[in-house]
Amino acid sequence: MYNHDRELGMHRRITRRDFIDGVAASATGIAAGGLLGGCGSNGGLPNPQTYPPATTGLWGQDNSSYAVMHKVRDDAFWSSAPAVRRTGEHYDAVIVGAGMSGLASAYFYRQQRPNARILIVEIRRDFGGHAGRNEFRIGNRVLLSNAGTQSMESPSEYRPSAQRLVRELGIDVGRFYKYFDQHRYDGLTTGVFFNRAAFGRDYFVAGAYRDPWERVFGGAPLGDRAKHDLIRIHTERVDYLPEMSASEKVAYLSRISYEKFILEHAKCDRGVLPYLSDRPYDLFGTGIEVVSAYDCYNSGDDYGMEYPGFQGMDLGHGTGTWRRAKPEPYIFHFPDGNASIARMLVRSLVPGAIPGSTMEDVVLAPCDYTKLDRPDNQVRIRLRSTVVRVQHRGAPASARDVEIAYVAGNELCSVTANHCILANWHVVSKLVAPELPKKQKHYLAYCVKEPYVYTHVALTNWRSFETLGVNQILAPTSYHYFTMLDYPVDMGGYQSPQTPDDPMILFMLRCPTKYGLPPREQYRAGRWELFNTPFETIERNIRTQLAAMLAGAGFDPAAEIAGITVNRWSHGYAYEYYKTLWEHDPVGERPCDLAKKPFGRISIANSDSSGAAFTDTAIDEGYRAVQEQLRLD
Ligand SMILES: Cc1cc2nc3c(=O)[nH]c(=O)nc-3n(C[C@H](O)[C@H](O)[C@H](O)COP(=O)(O)OP(=O)(O)OC[C@H]3O[C@@H](n4cnc5c(N)ncnc54)[C@H](O)[C@@H]3O)c2cc1C
The missing domain is CATH 3.50.50.60 (FAD/NAD(P)-binding domain)
Known part of the structure; x- marks a missing residue:
């Protein structure tokens, strides 16, 4: 357990831009719009030392x-x-x-x-x-990642104007089937990290979505009833609304939250909630208490983690399916x-x-x-x-x-x-x-935009992930609820990390929410939280969480973290009307x-x-x- 800033590596040199751009900028008011320059001069041309994509520390919508x-x-x-x-x-x-x-x-x-x-x-x-774009230089190697917008989602479904623009720019989406290595992480699995604050003790397990759920939850710090119910709703094929037709089920599940569905219809113990509550963060920006059960079924997420409980329900796509399949893989990156x-x-x-x-x-x-x-x-x-x-x-x-x-x-x-x-x-x-x-x-x-934090941590190597047998980690209720190795895309002379000894960019995702409030209130509260959280706090949370999650592989945050860029998107996703119960x-x-x-x-x-x-x-x-x-x- 790392208690000391020194062990975490907080003393290592990392740009703390929020101090410069936040405290100083908000105090000076008008000058904060651009620290140099003036009318017609690009507000001060960027200093070559601070090539914008290479910014580390707090970035995205900085202060x-x-x-x-x-x-x-x-x-x-x-x-x-x-x-x-x-x-x-x-x-x-x-x-x-x-x-x-x-x-x-x-x-x-x-x-x-x-x-x-x-x-x-x-x-x-x-x-x-x-x-936006993040660039890291680690030794003589440059690593790239997305500061925000990650991938082209189902480009075959783009409408004519977007399709035409993409085509005219010279983007042939079919080439991503060659550039994106869909098998690079074969053999690695999804890990789950239960943290001490919410679950009583730190516990890490690999093999989710591959191994039997009895093994995944078997040693987890959950009450007996919650453990039993989690295994049950992941494995049993039960129709929890047997009296309804498929269309009635869809209509009903669109009106109730996923939380209500698993508590009242799948009859789960409330002890399952900490494990499941933040699952919709990635796409919905809120937890399962305000996202409809049908949207959870239908949307899934982009990281391959499905919502349990629908295997036995025919919602128009037959039983046994967890959701409607997406038309294309998530590889246009x-x-x-x-x-x-x-x-x-x-x-x-x-x-x-x-x-x-x-x-x-x-x-x-x-x-x-x-x-x-x-x-x-x-x-x-x-x-x-x-x-x-x-x-x-x-x-x-x-x-x-x-x-x-x-x-x-x-x-x-x-x-x-x-x-x-x-x-x-x-x-x-x-x-x-x-x-x-x-x-x-x-x-x-x-339109109240959804706030997100896309954190990128440059590591000197990713041996700890290889040792633990994971390429992504779900960390329910942790500061960043999801962590993954960056996508393996090789194109245009850019080579993504190949072996575990290569430097790697980790993607960590935070979605600040306030349980139970209407979504727009949650977004406002989350934005307020982000605005009031200094980079130093976020950095300490990142280092502490990585140290705890990867402890079983002897990860050393002080030695192995080479850089951090926190892309704070306080004004993130557009408000999406279709996706909340409201x-x-x-x-x-x-x-x-x-x-x-x-x-x-x-x-x-x-x-x-x-x-x-x-x-x-x-x-x-x-x-x-x-x-x-x-x-x-
Ligand atoms: C973290 C994150 C991940 C995402 N991932 C995906 C994805 O994988 N795939 C996908 O399709 N979409 C994704 N999106 C959605 C994304 O919002 C859209 O894809 C799109 O990029 C939004 O573009 P925009 O121009 O509408 O808004 P923005 O990108 O927000 O651009 C608006 C610009 O206006 C500027 N601006 C605001 N006020 C002023 C002012 N007063 N004066 C001058 N400039 C101003 C802002 O600084 C900003 O640069 C993601 C969004 C976020 C936040």
Whole structure:
């Protein structure tokens, strides 16, 4: 048991960016939007020492990316704002947000107006939004991973605009069958870690989903009744709703939580709950108390862990199946996740910024950030710049252009454009577009994004995983509830770790929730928790958890952890209406449909507009927003 910071390795040198970007930034207010530079200068070009994807410590939505918008939210910005400096820059379109939706909007706009001049304005030091990239250098080896958006989910089901964009960028999804080694971890299994705080003692077992459940739960620190019930609901083929037809079961299971299903229908002891409660975190952002039993059955997760209890229930797909099979395997993964798609978009928008031309050579291509915002670019990407106001010049119905004000460094600047696309989040659109009708602002505010933490830990080797016989670990109720070895993808000269002696990136997933609250309240509470947790606390939790989980293999956190990047996505997944007990089958238009209505020369993109947190929906919404604006010309 590791009790001391020194044994955990807390004294090892790791960048603690939240101190610099958090404490200092929030204290200085306006300067926090970009510590250097000003209007038209990319908010200060990145220091080569801090190549954005190589950032370690707290990353994702770090404190500096909030500071200005939080002042706007709190009505504390305009009272002390400096005078707006009008840069005189005029564009055909200004796009707010350089995430997947904003980059795709620029792509579609330029495709239909080849001579258009476009400016994309982005708060963060990097483009891509959730689709960001993590780079680690361990010895002479570079390891890549996805800072957020992990994979293309079922690309054969993408709608035409997203399919076309992917194809035109040169992405042939069929090649992932060759690049993603679906058998690299054959022989390794899913481990389960029961922690002392929740279960009374630390206990690790390998072999879940492979070995008999009697063996998996046999030695676990669970009460006899809970142990018996967990084994039972994983193995028995019982229809717990025998009096209902398949369609009645589906309707009923859609109205009750999975928690209620296993307690009241499968008759489990409450002692099973700590083991199962956080299972939906990955896809739903909440626990089993607010996710419907049918959604649990139907959705599963992307890591191969199913919800027990449905084996004997015919829910329209026959018995014995645990859920409807997905149309494609979960393998459409670049070494940096969907960051490669964002990088390919930037390569197409800003020639020369990222060399190469194929889906393979983008993987190792460096980005020259100094090229993103040059005056002679047809498309400019201005990082470290927070848009604070978007307003028509004149009456919205007849105005010919829009003025966009943003904070860069210590300056408040403005540009004008014929069209403006808000590809930022709905909650931001409500704050920065004062002219929008009150009702529309109400709908924009409805979207409360789900918070997530995607932590990456660079290890000098992964021998402990090999020794324990696992490639992923489920850790119910632990700080990070899921841990796995990074995906084995080799392409474009990038080689993923091969042997256990190679350095490895671990992915650890945290979803901050507050049991029992309605989902939107849980998301707000989780965001508040993240905002108030310093990196040091997260680092200590990571080291303590890894030391405990891997203790059986003699893992030494002080020696074997080479780097940590905590990608904090406080504003993560778009609010998804279909997936909680609170929002079933909304009748008519959903709040997100009403929120995204165009207003004069302003259109609203972003995945929030679709009520679905996916790459393709972010692209589709960009396409729609561009069509709305081009129709005005
Ligand atoms: C952790 C995580 C994992 C995910 N994994 C997947 C996955 O595997 N597959 C999948 O399909 N989808 C995944 N998603 C969903 C993902 O949200 C979408 O795929 C998509 O990338 C969202 O793009 P977006 O442009 O709509 O939003 P974002 O990526 O959030 O981009 C919006 C941008 O606007 C910027 N911005 C906000 N306010 C302002 C302002 N005032 N001024 C300037 N800029 C501003 C933000 O900084 C941000 O960069 C994941 C999401 C998260 C959070």
